[in-house]
Amino acid sequence: MNTLAPLQRARAGLDSCVHCGFCLPACPTYLALEDENDSPRGRLLLMGALLDGSVNPDDPAVRRHLDQCLGCRGCETACPSGVPYGQLLEATRESLVTHRPLPLVARLVLRLFATEWALRSVLAIARLIRWSGIAALLARLLPARLAMPFAMLASSARPAPASYDARGDGARGTVSLLTGCVMEGLFTDVNRATERTLTVNGWKMRVTADQRCCGALHAHAGDAVMARALARANIAAFERSGAEVVVLNSAGCGAMCREYGHLLADDSAWADRATAFGAKVRDVHQLLASAGPAVRAGADERHPRLGTPVATRVAYDAPCHLQHAQRIVDAPLAVLQAVSGINLVPLADSDQCCGSAGIFNLLLPDVAERVLAPKLSRIVESGAEIVATGNPGCLMQIGGGLCLSGSAVTTRHPVELLDETYARAERPR
């Protein structure tokens, strides 16, 4: 059996690379590790070498360079030839896991995300550790490497949730939120804010039962079998709920859901359903921005009478899977511009990865830390008080990094900030 079959099927994508090197400055691991083997051009070359047999799939150096890819896909928006790098990486990892299983930690985490009751329990315990203050305490006391997971958890705590009676005419259509594992487990308030802001802007929310993890973590790590199983479950669940639009507020999950068609392309029973599902997927910022005038009018009409809002400096950091994978660049900025009273400050290199990348920061904390370091410096230089970003991994990686560095800057989802604006507008003076 040819264990490289998945990569073999994706081979045409490799042939588009002309070696121009334009991807190098777009690659966070090349910038951090300074070796072209840790660049898109280098990794594509290693993939080609795996296929033509000139390198061995068991070569530890080869595996390390491929493992060290964040999968941020920043190279895709830099590549003039349109090399489908993300698909090639996943095909490579799928091929390599047949040679050597994933590390134990990775297997445990992936299994956890695919097992509903266990995931729910673990997230409940995590909330307890966060609520009790233990997370924040350990983040302070433990040495940096061990402290990071607790700092990340502590940073996911939200301020008191906004409360107001969200009303809308529902005229824009019916949408259903893919709630997501970490979003619903640790960022529950962001999910509720998502529902309220969409309602205010004219969407009718519908709940979809029996949702599962989107499978992104599994697909990125090479566990395509599990990713496909989860995808099928979600497709079926959303078909049952009859939602016209599937909305997500997590960039990583959104990118995965859009690509269900590719993931299940070889499954004749599901390929068409998967493609249809992918076509219904929207990021929450897209929906809010498309409501355009409603968002702005809402903000404008409601706010001038509110007194002087606190002028908070907010910087937007683009989640890679929003900017590079879904190519959504302007919509989150439009949402932030609709938030009254904030001063949007530019963040240099906001299109560069923060090093979160799913479970990457658990598996390769050293590399993740080196990728995060310049991000934290740029944030400090920007003078922002809040970093807004629309992905749970990024919220926690940047949040945890800021927490450990002793910074007072916090991370928020853009939708939370909009939600607070609406809440303030409702509040009597």
Next chain:
Amino acid sequence: MTSLAAQLGRIVGDAHVIARATQLLVYRSDALPGLQRAPARAVFPGTRDELIEVVRVLAAAGAPFVSRGAGTGLSGGALADDITLLGLHRLKRILALDPIARTATVEPGVVNAALTRAGAPHRLHYAPDPSSQTACTIGGNIAENAGGPHCLKYGVTLDHAIRATVVLPSGEVVILDRGDVARDDGTQGGYDLLGAFVGSEGCFGVVVDVTVRLTPDPERVCTLLADFTRVRDAADATSRIIAAGIMPAALELMDQPTIEAVESSVYAAGYPRDAAAVLLIEVDGAAAGLDDDVWAVERLCRAAGARTVRVAHDAAERARLWLGRKKAFGAMGRVAPHLVVQDAVVPRSMLAELLDDIAAIGDRHRVRICNVFHAGDGNLHPNIPYNAHNADESARVHAAMTEIMTRCIAAGGTITGEHGVGLDKLPYMEQLFTADTLDAMCSLRAVFDPERRANPGKVVPVRACREWHGVASTRHGARAGETR
């Protein structure tokens, strides 16, 4: 005796020395993957002192080496054939930026576009803008005397280099300047040694740092896109514009196959897909009087047969038009997996005729030629996308390229405008230069690198050097003294 890799590892740290074959694969080529040479080892110094120490260790071992920046070169210039590859990409600090003097001092691994970004708050930019500027390094630009679209008006790399600290292959550190400004010790004058160094393709030494000029952003910029139904007409418009005494900041031509590749990419710029060719013309300078130039360019294009002439109405549209042009080379990957790129310079007045001839050569060899080039200075870039796994097609592509180059030389042109000779164009050198001239080049090199250890086997064919006769090849000659 410890191995050379171990000695180098002691200087830069073992993580920054590569000696395993699988990890050296990516360092076998630059942006012209048709040419490959396997280095024996690669070393990446991270500081100025490490760089100098590495060169000294190589000198003590008598070991030849090749410098490399980002590997975006297009002539195989940075290939190391079983010798040491000296990667300079970690040396990426901007050491000083003086907005008053309008200069910057940078390490060799600083990316060209990063320098322009650093100048932006002061309304300054680094003028030489090779199409690979988002990735290529200033050190590589110095080695190749890189050009770019805007060099038509603003000059090439040499025109912007003021002073360089260079470590010679012997390990000696020297400062090279152009003899035109007073030095720290009050002296001035002498030969333009920096002029000799810039464009020496890594054969004279390694840049430790270089001071370059920054150029004030023009008060106003106007970018026009003219499209034509015949390539010839576009070439004709070029000649008319220059003949009218207008000095555009840039004047670029792209033909239909190139337009098609760009428009299918993420860098789609809105070039009309049905045009035989487009001209991208930029005029800039003081706001007063610029409209006259824009109007004149538009009129001249129409007179030459332009179908439409459109003026970019804002900075975003201008950026999009340029991005399409600059990424055109990379976009060729959409046409076929492999690519040969050429870089001939011909008299501008002969552009139309030569483009016809190039098209005829392409037809005869049944290859698809994509032209994207600096029309304003007659710097042609015929690119041929092909599949290298097809032996017959490869043979036809290379036959066509050789014929194109021979035709350009016969027209009074030369073989490189900005990509350098490297390995790729070595065979044409004897066609272009007399034995005496090649010999003089060898003598000049001997001043900087008498042992011929820096980038051996490039630029001047060894057999052309009389004093070197008897040396079968640099690689062979050097190996005797190399510690392995």
